[in-house]
Amino acid sequence: MTSFFTDEQEAFRSVVRDFAVSEIVPHAAVWDRDHIFPTDTVRAMGDLGMFGLVFPEEYGGGGADFTTLCIAIEEIGRADQSMGITLEAGVGLGAKPIFEYGTESQKQQYLPDLVAGRALAGFGLTEPQGGSDAGATQTRAALDRSSKAPQWVINGAKTFITNSGTDITSLVTITARTDDGISAIIVPAGTPGLVVEPAYRKMGWHASDTHGLVFDDCRVPEENLLGAPGRGFHQFLATLDDGRIAIAALAVGLIQACLDECTMYAKQRQAFGKPIASYQAIAFKCADMAVAAETARQVTYAAAARKDAGLPFKKQAAIAKLYATEAAVTATRDATQIFGGYGFIDETPVSRFYRDAKILEIGEGTSEIQRLVISRELGLGEVA
Numbered sequence: 001m002t003s004f005f006t007d008e009q010e011a012f013r014s015v016v017r018d019f020a021v022s023e024i025v026p027h028a029a030v031w032d033r034d035h036i037f038p039t040d041t042v043r044a045m046g047d048l049g050m051f052g053l054v055f056p057e058e059y060g061g062g063g064a065d066f067t068t069l070c071i072a073i074e075e076i077g078r079a080d081q082s083m084g085i086t087l088e089a090g091v092g093l094g095a096k097p098i099f100e101y102g103t104e105s106q107k108q109q110y111l112p113d114l115v116a117g118r119a120l121a122g123f124g125l126t127e128p129q130g131g132s133d134a135g136a137t138q139t140r141a142a143l144d145r146s147s148k149a150p151q152w153v154i155n156g157a158k159t160f161i162t163n164s165g166t167d168i169t170s171l172v173t174i175t176a177r178t179d180d181g182i183s184a185i186i187v188p189a190g191t192p193g194l195v196v197e198p199a200y201r202k203m204g205w206h207a208s209d210t211h212g213l214v215f216d217d218c219r220v221p222e223e224n225l226l227g228a229p230g231r232g233f234h235q236f237l238a239t240l241d242d243g244r245i246a247i248a249a250l251a252v253g254l255i256q257a258c259l260d261e262c263t264m265y266a267k268q269r270q271a272f273g274k275p276i277a278s279y280q281a282i283a284f285k286c287a288d289m290a291v292a293a294e295t296a297r298q299v300t301y302a303a304a305a306r307k308d309a310g311l312p313f314k315k316q317a318a319i320a321k322l323y324a325t326e327a328a329v330t331a332t333r334d335a336t337q338i339f340g341g342y343g344f345i346d347e348t349p350v351s352r353f354y355r356d357a358k359i360l361e362i363g364e365g366t367s368e369i370q371r372l373v374i375s376r377e378l379g380l381g382e383v384a
Helices: 009-025 028-036 037-049 065-081 081-101 104-116 233-269 280-308 314-343 349-361 367-377
Strands: 118-125 139-145 151-162 169-178 182-189 194-196 210-221
Touching: 009 028, 009 037, 028 065, 028 081, 028 349, 037 104, 037 151, 037 182, 065 081, 065 280, 081 104, 081 151, 081 182, 081 233, 081 349, 104 118, 104 169, 104 182, 118 151, 118 367, 151 169, 151 349, 169 210, 182 233, 194 349, 233 314, 233 349, 280 314, 314 349, 314 367
Parallel strands: 118 169, 139 169
Antiparallel strands: 139 151, 151 210, 169 182, 194 210
16 A cells, blocks of 8 residues: 555544544444544544644645545544534535635635534435435526525435534535526525425444435525536536545445454453454454455555546446445445344444444445446446
8 A cells, every 4th residue: 555655644544543533433333333423533633633734824724635534534534424414514515615616705704614523515416305315406496586696495305414413514505406407506504495304213333314305495695506507416426426435435434443343352252262353254254354444545545646646537437436335334234243133232343333324325325326437437428
């Protein structure tokens, strides 16, 4: 991996790892059990500069590359997947679209708090009837010009939106059908007509904030349009390409966490008079995890390196996301098997790992969508 990481990046990894071990690992089980979103810990991540890594210094950021962000996501996700996705979504889905497509006024208004981790933003693309068909947007925004200050009037619903209902959520950027096509619009938190539904009861990611959103004649100023009219869907597709690499990094962290726990447990757990690590069935499962962790890390950071170099990376992002997330699901299943009955008990970390893993194959595009993207990049056209 020396070809991917500089000495500065390795030093940064150590800083993030130390933070994760001291500030996240001791509390992750309680957050998971009680469905707690740890606002103070998120702010502490902001104090370390994690939410501002990839943004310019003029907005309070660190000016780092995308690879460095993936390192942070991997290490936070190694400690707790809920905190890993909070970071990934806060940067890639929340702040990044404002930076990439916003006006200077929008950047000045929203980025300083988002970059500092004082606020979070949501990304409203998925709809109740949409799922993988993100282009089937039903939410509508009509421009009301009846007053001197025209307003977008938004009606519709979004579902499975991360960072959308925390006490530090400042806005959600959504897609909506307008006269020009699908456009992106910034909706500040607390806007009348924006209804944040109760938090979902989820299989995993219990410490991550996830809500459905309803827009009932929700009005925002005309200047809250993000980017060009009718370009919102294309903007969000580009955002998802970045996000797929970041989710792959989150999966790498989970595979590594499984390997950490299993190698330690296998050396301590006794069966038939000796440590279970001495049995080939267990040792080979750990070996397979090590292979998966290294391979997933390689494809993930290769994709990140292409992005940082300004090269096309759509196919590489899909490959990284597909391989790393499916490998993570396998690793958590094998980790649960190694722990045996204890793996089925929530007091052990691998139980949480197992529950957290499955969503990785779904969010930011399902495994099926990744295979579709890859096949198209290979020139194979539509694949049923």
